[in-house]
Amino acid sequence: MPEYDYDIIIVGAGPAGCACAYQLRDHELKIALVDKSVFPRDKIxxxxxxxxxxxxLYRMDEKLALEFERFPQKIDSHGIQFYAPNGNSLSVDFINPNHHNAAGYISKRMDFDAFLFKQIEKLPNVSILTGERVEDVQSNEQGVEVKVGNQVLKAQMVIGADGAQSIVNKKLGQIKVEKDHYSAGLRQYYEGVEGFHPKNYIELHFYDGVLxxxxWIFPLPNGQANVGLGMLSSEVSKRKIDLKKKLDELIHTHPNIKERFKxxxxxxxxxxxxxxxxxxxRPISGNRFLLLGDAASLIDSFTGEGIGNAIRSGRIAADHLVKAFDNQCFDARFNKHYDKVVYQKMWKELRVSRALQKLLQYPKLFNFVIKKANNNSSVRILLSSMLTDVDLKKELLKPGFYLKLFFR
Incomplete structure (x- = not known):
């Protein structure tokens, strides 16, 4: 029998990797959690x-979720403001689940990821290696070997939770960068941005030239703001857009924005x-490996949100790993069950979001919906429900929905 340093090596200590490790806290599995950075660290x-x-977080552990509710480095956010291409806006309240202080929060990833990482530091079955870059990953019938600096770690399974540039995917996986399924983004922190909603609504601005x-403009603790711009890479390439210039142009010249940045x-x-x-x-597993979060390309194409799916994939991966070790099955065929569960839980939402992203090619339709919602409270309530109900959100893809709006 080959000797192993660990049962599982998790590469990446962001939300996906930490969720996976935390979910395995009550199992007798020896885990190494490796990250190239030292926490706290920034994540764009x-x-x-x-x-x-x-x-x-509540599904992982109520104590963990309640500790996050008390976490000071965040602010409550109670809604979202959509800005249509014609400049009109619509404010939509988040639906607030009973057990939450708020339906949404905003927290710098430097702070939120450090919060999750601290929970893993307490676990006796997890060894942490930070500030160590993974140089190579190899898999064979006997196990996996992960080269970390000058040492080689051996395990039964390796988990790729190491983001968009995942070395686990690069060495073992099959996911390639496809510009039509990849977005380019920019972020810049500001202080002194004016005009936020008193309930800290996040703002999404859908303007001509970026569709x-x-x-986006999101309020942050301490009077700061997260300001950014995201576009499909295929559109950036096709239209030869300089995203930095476009971001600067919006901030300093757009009539809805420039006064707020003066x-x-x-x-x-x-x-x-x-x-x-x-x-x-995409295939997100194989012989002795699983891909999680951004490494598995699980980001919502309409909103750009990926943290929830990253944590969910970590939970699903942990449940799958328990079964894998119970059955001593680590091959690609067995690991396909992980892919199946991930897409059972997420694909409906991801597919609808992709279709909504394509609807943004029709700015007049967006303008029409915003106008109708501002004039009709029942439409606003419906849109609020659509933020969390994927079956309701699917109505946005049906021509009949817009006919009803037209005659309402």
Whole structure:
């Protein structure tokens, strides 16, 4: 029998990797959690935490969720403001689940990820290696070997929770960058941005020139703001858009925005990042490995939100790993069950979001819906319910929905 240093090596200590490790806390499995960074560390993101993120924490452990509810480095967010291409806006309240202080939160990823990471530091079955870059990953019939710095760690399974540029996917997986299924994004922190909703609504601005993407402004603790822009990489390439120039143009010249930034100051240089969006099904496992979160391309293509799905994939992976070790099955055929469960839980939402993203190619339709919702409270209530109910959200894809709006 071969000797193993660990049962499982998790590469990446973001929300997906930490969720997987935490979910395995009561099992007698020896785990190594490896990350190239030392926490706390920055992660370029919009920083919004949806109700689904909090729901996932409650499903993992109520004590963990309640500790997050008391976590000070966040602010409550009670709704969303949509800005149509013609400049009109619509405010929609989040539906607030009974056990939450708020339906959504906003917290810098430096703070939120550090919060999750601290929970893993307490677990006796997890060894943590931070500030260590994984150089290579190899798999064979006997196990996996992960080269970390000058040492080689051996285990039965390796988990790729290491983001969009996952080395586990690069060495063992099959997911390739496809511009039509990949978004380019920019983020810049500011202070002094004015005009936020008193209930800290997040803002999505869908303007001509950035469709089918959007510009965002999210309030943050301490009077700061997360400002950014995201677009499909295929559109950026086809239209030869300079995203940095476009971001600067929106901030300083758009009539809905420029006055809000007249006293604002940037706190950093513009940061760029890539989003592998979940707009097609992909193989996310194989012989002795699973891919989680961004490494598995599970980001919502309409909203760009990926934290909830990252945590959910970590939970699903942990349940699958328990079964794998109970049965001593680690091959690609057995691991396909992980793919099946992930897409059973997520594909309906991901598919609808992809279709909604395509509808953004019709700005007049967006303008029409915003106008009708502002004039009719029942439409606003319906749109609010659609934020969390994927079956209701599917109505947006049916021509009959817009005919009803037209004659309402």
């Amino acid at each position: 993101c919009g920083d919004a935490l949806s109700a689904d993120v909090v729901n996932q 089918p993407g959007y510009f 006293n604002a100051q940037p706190l950093e240089n513009i940061q760029g990042f890539g989003l592998p969006i979940g707009s097609k099904k």
